[in-house]
Amino acid sequence: MPFPPGPFVRCGFSAALLLLGLMFAGITSTGGSEHPATAALPSAFSDLLPHFLVEPEDEYIVKNKPVTLSCRSTPATQIYFKCNGEWVHQDDHLIERTVDPATALPVMQVTIEITRQQVEKIFGLDEYWCQCVAWSTTGTQKSQKAYIRIAYLRKNFEEEPQGKEVALDQEVLLHCHPPEGVPQAEVEWQRNEDVLDPLSDPNFFITPDNNLVIKKARLLDTGNYTCVAKNIVARRKSNSATVLVYVDGGWSEWSKWSACGADCSMWRSRECSQPSPGTGGKDCQGLDLQSMNCTNEQCPQTVSGAEDVALYVGMVAVALCLTLLLIVVVLVYRRKKEGLDADVADSSILTTGFQPMGIKPSKPENSHLLTIQPDLTTTTTSYQGTLRSRHDTAGKFSMTNGPLLDPLPNGSHTLHNGKLNSDTTEFVSRLSTQTYFKTLPRDVANTSYGTFNFLGGRLTIPNTGISLLIPPEAIPRGKIYEIYLTVQRKEDLRLPLAGCQTLLSPIVSCGPPGVVLSRPVILSMDHCFDSCLDNWAVRLKKQNYEGAWEDVLLMGEELVSEPYYCQLEAETCRLFTEQLGTFALVGESLHMGAAKRLRLVLFSDAYCSTLEYNIRVYCMDDTQDVFKEVMQMERQLGGRLIDEPHVLLFKDSYHNLRLSIHDMPQAHWRSKLLAGYQEIPFYHIWNGSQRYLHCTFTLERLSLSTCELTCQLCVWQVEGEGQSFALDFNIAKDTRGLDSEFLLMDSNATALAGPSAFQIPYLIRQKICGSLDAPCPNGADWRMLAQRLKLERHMSFFASKASPTSVILDLWEAQHFHSGNINQLATVMADIGKQEAMIFLVSDGEC
Numbered sequence: 001m002p003f004p005p006g007p008f009v010r011c012g013f014s015a016a017l018l019l020l021g022l023m024f025a026g027i028t029s030t031g032g033s034e035h036p037a038t039a040a041l042p043s044a045f046s047d048l049l050p051h052f053l054v055e056p057e058d059e060y061i062v063k064n065k066p067v068t069l070s071c072r073s074t075p076a077t078q079i080y081f082k083c084n085g086e087w088v089h090q091d092d093h094l095i096e097r098t099v100d101p102a103t104a105l106p107v108m109q110v111t112i113e114i115t116r117q118q119v120e121k122i123f124g125l126d127e128y129w130c131q132c133v134a135w136s137t138t139g140t141q142k143s144q145k146a147y148i149r150i151a152y153l154r155k156n157f158e159e160e161p162q163g164k165e166v167a168l169d170q171e172v173l174l175h176c177h178p179p180e181g182v183p184q185a186e187v188e189w190q191r192n193e194d195v196l197d198p199l200s201d202p203n204f205f206i207t208p209d210n211n212l213v214i215k216k217a218r219l220l221d222t223g224n225y226t227c228v229a230k231n232i233v234a235r236r237k238s239n240s241a242t243v244l245v246y247v248d249g250g251w252s253e254w255s256k257w258s259a260c261g262a263d264c265s266m267w268r269s270r271e272c273s274q275p276s277p278g279t280g281g282k283d284c285q286g287l288d289l290q291s292m293n294c295t296n297e298q299c300p301q302t303v304s305g306a307e308d309v310a311l312y313v314g315m316v317a318v319a320l321c322l323t324l325l326l327i328v329v330v331l332v333y334r335r336k337k338e339g340l341d342a343d344v345a346d347s348s349i350l351t352t353g354f355q356p357m358g359i360k361p362s363k364p365e366n367s368h369l370l371t372i373q374p375d376l377t378t379t380t381t382s383y384q385g386t387l388r389s390r391h392d393t394a395g396k397f398s399m400t401n402g403p404l405l406d407p408l409p410n411g412s413h414t415l416h417n418g419k420l421n422s423d424t425t426e427f428v429s430r431l432s433t434q435t436y437f438k439t440l441p442r443d444v445a446n447t448s449y450g451t452f453n454f455l456g457g458r459l460t461i462p463n464t465g466i467s468l469l470i471p472p473e474a475i476p477r478g479k480i481y482e483i484y485l486t487v488q489r490k491e492d493l494r495l496p497l498a499g500c501q502t503l504l505s506p507i508v509s510c511g512p513p514g515v516v517l518s519r520p521v522i523l524s525m526d527h528c529f530d531s532c533l534d535n536w537a538v539r540l541k542k543q544n545y546e547g548a549w550e551d552v553l554l555m556g557e558e559l560v561s562e563p564y565y566c567q568l569e570a571e572t573c574r575l576f577t578e579q580l581g582t583f584a585l586v587g588e589s590l591h592m593g594a595a596k597r598l599r600l601v602l603f604s605d606a607y608c609s610t611l612e613y614n615i616r617v618y619c620m621d622d623t624q625d626v627f628k629e630v631m632q633m634e635r636q637l638g639g640r641l642i643d644e645p646h647v648l649l650f651k652d653s654y655h656n657l658r659l660s661i662h663d664m665p666q667a668h669w670r671s672k673l674l675a676g677y678q679e680i681p682f683y684h685i686w687n688g689s690q691r692y693l694h695c696t697f698t699l700e701r702l703s704l705s706t707c708e709l710t711c712q713l714c715v716w717q718v719e720g721e722g723q724s725f726a727l728d729f730n731i732a733k734d735t736r737g738l739d740s741e742f743l744l745m746d747s748n749a750t751a752l753a754g755p756s757a758f759q760i761p762y763l764i765r766q767k768i769c770g771s772l773d774a775p776c777p778n779g780a781d782w783r784m785l786a787q788r789l790k791l792e793r794h795m796s797f798f799a800s801k802a803s804p805t806s807v808i809l810d811l812w813e814a815q816h817f818h819s820g821n822i823n824q825l826a827t828v829m830a831d832i833g834k835q836e837a838m839i840f841l842v843s844d845g846e847c
Helices: 007-020 116-120 304-338 347-351 424-431 624-637 682-686 762-772 782-788 792-799 804-815 822-832 835-841
Strands: 051-054 059-061 067-074 078-083 094-099 106-114 128-135 140-142 146-150 164-167 172-174 186-191 204-206 212-214 223-230 235-237 241-246 265-269 289-293 358-361 370-373 405-407 413-415 447-452 457-461 466-470 481-488 501-503 507-511 521-526 536-543 549-554 564-568 572-577 582-589 595-605 612-621 639-641 646-651 657-662 669-671 678-680 694-701 708-717 722-730 751-753
Touching: 059 067, 067 078, 067 128, 067 146, 078 106, 106 128, 116 146, 164 172, 172 241, 186 204, 235 682, 447 457, 447 751, 457 481, 466 481, 466 804, 507 521, 521 582, 521 804, 536 564, 549 564, 564 792, 572 582, 572 804, 595 624, 595 682, 595 722, 612 624, 612 657, 612 708, 624 639, 646 708, 646 722, 657 694, 678 694, 694 708, 762 804, 782 792, 782 804, 782 822, 792 804
Parallel strands: 059 146, 164 241
Antiparallel strands: 051 067, 067 106, 078 128, 094 106, 128 140, 128 146, 172 212, 186 223, 204 212, 223 235, 223 241, 265 289, 358 370, 370 413, 405 413, 447 481, 457 466, 457 751, 466 521, 481 507, 501 582, 507 582, 521 572, 536 549, 536 582, 564 572, 595 612, 595 639, 595 646, 612 694, 657 678, 657 708, 669 694, 708 722
8 A cells, every 4th residue: 555755655654553553542632734644543443444524625726826635534543635646645634632521532624736837847747646545454435536727718709699570479589608718607687787587577588508598588688688797706797688578560551431532432541550560570461451342232323424524534634644654764764865864963873973073173273163064964874863953053062152053254263272161960961861871860969061173172070089081182173072971870870790809999980982093092090009009900891882891901901903002100190091981990909918908087066055966987999089079978968178188008908997095085075886896897998999988986075064075086907007096086067067278179171172181282192192193313303202201111002102292291190280381291201302492481372
């Protein structure tokens, strides 16, 4: 029989009993690890085998915390642990000795600790197990094996629930396969963040494989369903699946037949009201009015002559209608064939093409005017919009300096420089009547539009960081486009995200799609990640005509031959695109070092007349459009900004965000928060789909006379970065409401057409391009311009364009519209060695 290491092996079993044996009466009730694990037995019990009162049980190691194994046996002279076939050293045992008061038998208990490092040594080879071995003078006994496993819970669900639209009373099945974990994760379901309990609501049933069954869908079952997996290590939430319960309409019973009418027929009706269609349900199918002929006896008797007259009159009327209809069809056909129904300025033509127009430049002293002579000889065969005369300017968009197209005595039109000043509501309403734009959001506060020609222009959505630069010559000569720019609310436009993907930018639409562009426009929008492409796989997604999202570009691996190209800056992405549409940036972290920027913003009530006082902490993506929405919402709520916003780097570590409040004067204030902190789950933040994510701290002042509040508010990611706000203000005196200095108020026009949209005058731009486009042996060409402007990473992209200089200047205009200094660009030109730098000093009148 093998014995454990220690003095027992050297001295032998008998010698050990002689040296270490204790008289039964002298055994103390407790011991420690410094005592050997042996004891002599009285002769009355010497023939008993040891049996276990406590055996070691399976344990899980959570993170780096060791686990403790215990066993207790009676009567026993020795107890030792053996783990994975090897004896545990005597010094690692902790021993206790007691006496069973009922039997007077000695009881021995031994405990050991197992660390994560011990278990990881055999990882992948076998499971780590330990068992207890007890000796007596009669023999030995072995306990059951206890298995020690390292606990974990993977991040990604193997299957997540998917949203559904179901009819009333239909059965709904939502699938969920939780992440792999040890121990296996338990699953619960939530609806709108509330835990579902099948015992209290038998309409729900959770299958053995964790799927949720709604036996009969009710209207109250509409909501967002989330599968929650948890074990001793962590708690994970799936993406929410929206279940929409709709009601199809049902027909009521038929009414009674009516009396027989003068036309010898009777009718009956029914209504679509049992039930009425609701939440997107279908209307009733079939007829709602039914008629049938009466029998001869039921028909009212009428004079035969009168019947004949009515019949003849009806036939003549039908003949006249058919004749008029035929005439109208012939006229419309001839009109279309002759091409007399064109309209170059109506937005509805944008989906099918535009009419060519004759363009005549004006004299040099009036170069800021563009004279357009309509050409009525061209046609468009696929136009399906409303018709309007080319010379009808009543419905056109007006400029601040006058109408966009002023009629001249010779029948020409003049396009002024300036900013557009038309009714946005009217534009959105008119544009949304077109088939493709029926889903266009009607949020006019986040939409801008303009009418542009080959001179280009710019659209801007104030205080969002979103703009669209339309360079000169991007619109073909002879075309006039009506273009819009809008930021989509995330709740209005669903962008599906898979796995660990997260939305990194606003969802921006520019259009109309399908317009022909001669060169790329530049769409600028904020992003909210750390700009390190080593940490991220960032994709540009575009929505196609069917509404599905497609990957069109992997950032950092752009191809110059593709219609899309990105310039990534610290907080902004600038997209060169030859196609208009709906775009968004979606990222997937490559490792746990990837981080999103969160903007932490604190608001409170501007007026407080009660003892309670609320502080709201918003944790939002660090983009200007989200900040603008929150500021607008708080303005409506009567809130005020109580400290300058802070930025927090939130890493893909699967750790939650915690918020706590400290250091309040206890004599005057107390927090009504029961726990020490509030916590926002990781996935709620990382997904990026919840725009107004916030926590509220409810404080209570002990007296209405207390107005001074000082405290420390902390926001941090578990095992990550944190930020703190030191608050010190008077809640009664400081009633300014929202402080506008934190909203960088954009006073520029939302739409600028022609030269006023650019810092570089048009003629000067043409001279620069003519000077730098041609290669120069000493490198004093567009390549040096790109280097001086720190754009050398995009050399291949610039070189692929017909005029590399013009693309560089387009990017400079997009970057420096608000802060650019034209003299700095002149200095760069002088450094390159081009005498054309002097042209920057030319006055606007000379240009």
